[in-house]
Amino acid sequence: MVLDGSGAPVCITQTERVEIKNLNKVTADHAYLEGEGNRSLEYWRKVHKDFFEKEYYQAGKVFTDEIPCICETFKVVYKQEPGH
Known part of the structure; x- marks a missing residue:
């Protein structure tokens, strides 16, 4: 189940x-498929590298581009209609 910023359900996904x-x-x-930015691999790598570099630094660890990454593919099986 995916929640919006206020914690209300907006859709259900199936992995x-x-x-x-x-x-x-x-x-x-x-x-x-992740759908962020211009959907290119270049964009994906940049934003994920930026994110993980900061997280690793804050955890006192060294970031490399060989860190394990969990990649999930899912489909939306139910979506709440706007205004409901």
Whole structure:
């Protein structure tokens, strides 16, 4: 179940596939399906690298592009209509 910013449910998803890949092995197909930015692998890698570098630094760890990354593919099985 996916919640909005106030904690209200907006949709239900069904996981179709989960893979663990090194960050540098995530595919252009996965980046496109994730739907962020311009949906390119270049954009995906930049924003994820920026995020994980900060997280690793704050945890006192060293970031590399070979960290494990959980890649989930899912479909929306129910979506709340706006205004409900």
